[in-house]
Each structure stands twice: as C-alpha cells, then as structure tokens.
Amino acid sequence: DSLVKENTDLRNSLVSNFDTPDTTAKLITDSIPYDTLGHVRKYLWRAAKVVSNTATLQNNYLTIERGSNQGIKRDMGVISSTGIVGTVVDVSANYAVVMSLLHRQSRVSARMKKGGETGIVQWDGESPFFVTMVNVPKSAEVAKGDTVVTSQYSYLFPQGIMVGTVAAIVEDKSSNFYTMKLKPATNFYSVEYVTVAENMLKDEQKKLEEASKKNQ
Numbered sequence: 001d002s003l004v005k006e007n008t009d010l011r012n013s014l015v016s017n018f019d020t021p022d023t024t025a026k027l028i029t030d031s032i033p034y035d036t037l038g039h040v041r042k043y044l045w046r047a048a049k050v051v052s053n054t055a056t057l058q059n060n061y062l063t064i065e066r067g068s069n070q071g072i073k074r075d076m077g078v079i080s081s082t083g084i085v086g087t088v089v090d091v092s093a094n095y096a097v098v099m100s101l102l103h104r105q106s107r108v109s110a111r112m113k114k115g116g117e118t119g120i121v122q123w124d125g126e127s128p129f130f131v132t133m134v135n136v137p138k139s140a141e142v143a144k145g146d147t148v149v150t151s152q153y154s155y156l157f158p159q160g161i162m163v164g165t166v167a168a169i170v171e172d173k174s175s176n177f178y179t180m181k182l183k184p185a186t187n188f189y190s191v192e193y194v195t196v197a198e199n200m201l202k203d204e205q206k207k208l209e210e211a212s213k214k215n216q
Helices: 004-011 202-214
Strands: 044-053 059-064 078-081 084-091 095-101 108-112 118-122 131-137 147-150 162-170 177-184 193-199
Touching: 004 044, 004 193, 059 193, 118 177, 131 162, 147 193
Parallel strands: none
Antiparallel strands: 044 059, 044 193, 059 095, 078 084, 078 193, 084 095, 108 118, 108 147, 118 131, 131 177, 147 162, 162 177
C-alpha cells in the first residue's frame, strides 16, 4: 500500500525518532547519526500488513506479515495510523504475532496530554470499545474528552503516540487515584496496516538499569 509506505518513510525521517547525545566526552562516533549535528536514531519504523486479528476474546492477538527476515523482534511496539495497537510477542521468519491492547495482560505506560500525569492503560476483558487507565493521581485535572498518549517511560513506544480519549471517569472516593475509561484511538475491528517501532537504544538502557539494580 503506497500510503502506508509513505507514512512509514515519513516517520523514519522525523527528528523525534532521534536522541541528541552529550558529546562533551564522546570518544566513539555513533554509527547511526541522523545528521552532522550528531543526532542518533532511536526509533526505526517498519510497515506491515495485518493478516489475522481478533477483538472479541478475553486475550486478543493480531498477526502481521513481517518477521525476523524483515527485522521484526519480540518486544517491539506496534501502532496504526491513529494510535497504538499492541506489542510483538512472537516471531517467525516472515510473520509476527502481536499482543493486542485488547489483552488482559497488556500494560502500556501513558500520560495525560494536557497535564502530563502518568498512569497505566490496561484492558478488563469486557468491551472492545473501551480500555482502562489507572494510577493517575486525583490531584490531576481530568475531564471527559481529554487525550491520553504514550509516556516517556515506555521502552516500546515513542512518547506522544495516541492511546485514546477519556470517555468516563469512574467514581471511587476510597482511592487517591482516578480510574478512567478510554475510547482507544485504534479501531480494532478495521485495522489493516500497522507500523512496527524498533527502539534501537532499548537494550542499552535495560542493561544499564538491570546492572544498577544488582549493585544496590
């Protein structure tokens, strides 16, 4: 699909896919610079066609027509043209299985676009038209219609990808945190093409964080 390819090429050229390293004590020139200013590519995008998809089960999956031969690996984020779709959980040579956002084990770090407060988006296994956001403190100002996007704390997705909009705020006076119903940005009944995001710096970050925990 020419439009999908065009969108993928555009995503790969965005400056937001790159990080600017501190070069004050840089000894080795990075092998994947964006330009002469030393911007380093963080995310690489690959378009893929959806060949199988469920949305009515307790745990839903999609299958995409790209696999290890095309650079797809486990733990890559997957988005549609309108928002996040899920996470790659299994890969063969030419196909990959994606755990949908509509999966009871799905957890996505997200934030309120307006105020920046972070929380977790998950699914309760009920309606495929709504997901749930939890752990947003009640000190935040939230309202129906507010936009929720991916946070800066995710390994899988760049910050700012659409997750959904607030459809309802669940009243729970016993908690200091909001529980909100979100309308997903992606229509899981009609998704045909997706884009897979590879965080090229993920392994470095995770390795450092795990080493730090061991040293504590």
